Amino acid sequence: MKLHLLRYFAVLAEELHFGRAAERLSITQPPLSSGIKALEDELGVKLFERTSKHVALTPAGHAYLAEVRVVLDRVGRAGETARAVAAGLRGRLDIGFTGSMVYRDMPRIVRAFGQQAPGIEVRLCEMSSSEQIEALLRRQLHAGFVNLGAVPPRLASLPLAADYLVCCLPEGHALAHAPSVALRALAQESFVMFARDVAPANHDNVIALFHRAGIHPHTRHAARQWLTVVSLVALGMGVALVPASLAQAGVQGVRFVPIAGLRHPTVGVLAWHEEADAPALQAFLEVARGGGGPP
Numbered sequence: 001m002k003l004h005l006l007r008y009f010a011v012l013a014e015e016l017h018f019g020r021a022a023e024r025l026s027i028t029q030p031p032l033s034s035g036i037k038a039l040e041d042e043l044g045v046k047l048f049e050r051t052s053k054h055v056a057l058t059p060a061g062h063a064y065l066a067e068v069r070v071v072l073d074r075v076g077r078a079g080e081t082a083r084a085v086a087a088g089l090r091g092r093l094d095i096g097f098t099g100s101m102v103y104r105d106m107p108r109i110v111r112a113f114g115q116q117a118p119g120i121e122v123r124l125c126e127m128s129s130s131e132q133i134e135a136l137l138r139r140q141l142h143a144g145f146v147n148l149g150a151v152p153p154r155l156a157s158l159p160l161a162a163d164y165l166v167c168c169l170p171e172g173h174a175l176a177h178a179p180s181v182a183l184r185a186l187a188q189e190s191f192v193m194f195a196r197d198v199a200p201a202n203h204d205n206v207i208a209l210f211h212r213a214g215i216h217p218h219t220r221h222a223a224r225q226w227l228t229v230v231s232l233v234a235l236g237m238g239v240a241l242v243p244a245s246l247a248q249a250g251v252q253g254v255r256f257v258p259i260a261g262l263r264h265p266t267v268g269v270l271a272w273h274e275e276a277d278a279p280a281l282q283a284f285l286e287v288a289r290g291g292g293g294p295p
Contacts, residue, residue, distance in 0.1 A: 003177045005070050006125045008035045014181065016055045042049060091280040092121040096132040096144030100169035100226040103245040104158045106145045113287045120280045129199040136273055142281045147199045157269040158288055165264045166232045167257045176255040183213035183259060190220035190238040198224045201267045206241045209264050230254055
């Protein structure tokens with residue numbers, strides 16, 4: 001059944017006059033008449049009672065009109081949906097993130113994008129950096145907030161706002177209330193480290209800082225999330241170097257103290273597949289490039 005015949009029928013059912021209906025449809029009366037006859041022949045029912053002076057819907061026509069209006073409305077909405085998706089105004093994005101990104105750019109960018117494109121559903125999936133990279137390469141995520149400084153081939157990335165490593169000390173530590181701490185003052189401490197197999201860049205970033213200070217840290221515990229690192233420090237399991245943004249987590253029993261004479265950046269990027277062409281993703285990246293809106 002041709003869609004234009006349904007439109008012919010719906011307009012004629014509203015006008016109940018072939019001349020006015022043809023004018024609304026921007027056609028002449030003969031194709032309208034032949035279209036209605038073709039529709040009735042296909043259905044095997046009479047939709048209109050018509051004479052030279054009178055046009056009226058039959059009972060079958062009344063029933064058919066209710067269904068045709070639903071079909072035409074759905075067709076119209078389908079077109080609007082397709083155009084909205086193509087314009088990046090509708091759809092869904094699957095975005096990965098590591099736990100620490102909750103305290104960095106991620107919430108601000110997602111909120112700003114939600115205000116700009118309310119028709120796009122953003123689904124957040126917490127994953128390790130390595131898991132996100134694998135998912136991005138397999139096109140299982142549209143984008144991911146990862147703790148990396150550089151991404152592998154086939155992926156593109158956007159640097160996140162700067163964050164810096166600080167000393168995380170138990171609240172009762174002798175240096176917990178100092179204005180800053182020299183790394184050499186922690187040379188004899190036991191450290192809680194980020195597990196290297198989860199995010200090598202995080203681990204190596206901290207180790208590089210120790211080596212630069214001439215320290216060979218005694219690693220007592222390894223954790224797979226930054227918040228776990230902080231929690232272990234709060235329990236007196238050691239000290240750690242962590243991103244300063246983790247202070248926003250409000251973990252009790254720890255103090256975040258700047259490293260004396262040093263602002264060492266932590267790694268973090270928004271990554272996506274360089275061949276991704278989803279309009280919604282491009283809109284998301286535009287928001288991220290703009291800084292994610294007001295803080």
